[in-house]
Amino acid sequence: MGERVVVTGGAGFIGSHLADALVSRGDEVHVVDNLATGRREQVPEDATFHELDVSDVDALGELADRIGPVARWYHLAAQADVRVSVEDPAFDAKVNVIGTISVLAAARRHGALVAFASTGGAIYGEVVEPADESTPMHPPSPYGAAKLAGEVFLAQDSRLNGGAHTVMRYANVYGPRQDPHGEAGVVAIFAGRVLDGRPARIFGDGEQTRDYVYVGDVVAATIAAADAAASGADADLRSGGATVPVYNVGTGRMTSVLELWDAMERAYGSTNGREFEPRREGEILNSVLDASFARERLGVTFDTPLEDGLLATIEWLGGTVRA
Ligand SMILES: NC(=O)c1ccc[n+]([C@@H]2O[C@H](COP(=O)([O-])OP(=O)(O)OC[C@H]3O[C@@H](n4cnc5c(N)ncnc54)[C@H](O)[C@@H]3O)[C@@H](O)[C@H]2O)c1
Incomplete structure (x- = not known):
């Protein structure tokens, strides 16, 4: 009940x-x-x-x-x-x-x-x-x-x-319904760029990582x-x-901005390239969480493959997967 x-x-x-x-x-x-x-x-x-x-x-x-x-x-x-x-x-x-x-x-x-x-x-x-x-x-x-x-x-x-x-x-956190202003906003921004056929705009060298x-x-x-x-x-x-x-x-995996864009292009089957802009003041370089405790205690997993999740996000934004 x-x-x-x-x-x-x-x-x-x-x-x-x-x-x-x-x-x-x-x-x-x-x-x-x-x-x-x-x-x-x-x-x-x-x-x-x-x-x-x-x-x-x-x-x-x-x-x-x-x-x-x-x-x-x-x-x-x-x-x-x-x-x-x-x-x-x-x-x-x-x-x-x-x-x-x-x-x-x-x-x-x-x-x-x-x-x-x-x-x-x-x-x-x-x-x-x-x-x-x-x-x-x-x-x-x-x-x-x-x-x-x-x-x-x-x-x-x-x-x-x-x-x-x-x-x-x-x-x-990323996925369908996310907007560009949250902590994983870059995923929504990149998904929009992939759909519009535009290159990624990357701030700094793109080596900064997130989970x-x-x-x-x-x-x-x-x-x-x-x-x-x-x-x-x-x-x-x-x-x-x-x-x-x-x-x-979290997943415990560090994904750089460059890797994120590559995964998104692979998921969607596009090759729009990327453009670099100066690094943003105050931005954290690396952020990643060890979630072993939640896995052990709660019996949960955080294993949805990045490309699958990205594809679901792109599709939600209105894309159709290219062959
Ligand atoms: N998205 C992420 O990557 C992420 C990461 C860490 C923590 N969180 C946390 O997860 C939660 C959900 O985040 P989200 O990404 O879905 O953000 P979101 O902005 O989509 O959701 C927040 C919701 O709270 C509502 N809200 C804001 N102020 C309010 C108020 N004063 N009274 C009532 N409702 C109010 C908004 O209208 C919105 O629907 C938040 O607490 C956020 O801090 C999100």
């Missing part, structure tokens, strides 16, 4: 895929989103949509009362554009810190757990080898700092109020982490309520 669940940010890229998956498994899904970047048409038909700003503590609390007992809040609503966070850190903190505090308060009304979409790359910062969950954290942007603060508030709420919350630190993880794999891991929290299978990770489980979600 399904559960009543809330997905904040469920009109967005990852949240809408998650809402689809939860509807498919029989849950009663409520989507909360203010459509800042999300799209109403991405919310599954069988979900109930509530247009609301998650940082409005009172309004979210009233909504929680109206919906009635909820088992889980999947909290994905966020200001997820790193550049916006640099330009306006206070706005970023309003959405990403106050918004998370507000979700925790709403969830507490019915003793629900919160599964929080945090970030890997924007929390660990520059790395030379795959970062695991114990790697020191050096958020290079206000966005990363705000996500880290959100994690700390989850742990604190868990200690004070006993919520069985859980945290996923996503790598660079591109397919959205379907991310959704499966997110649900598995929430299942472990709900069943108590992760109880040993909570050390007396002082901490919450944290799982990296």
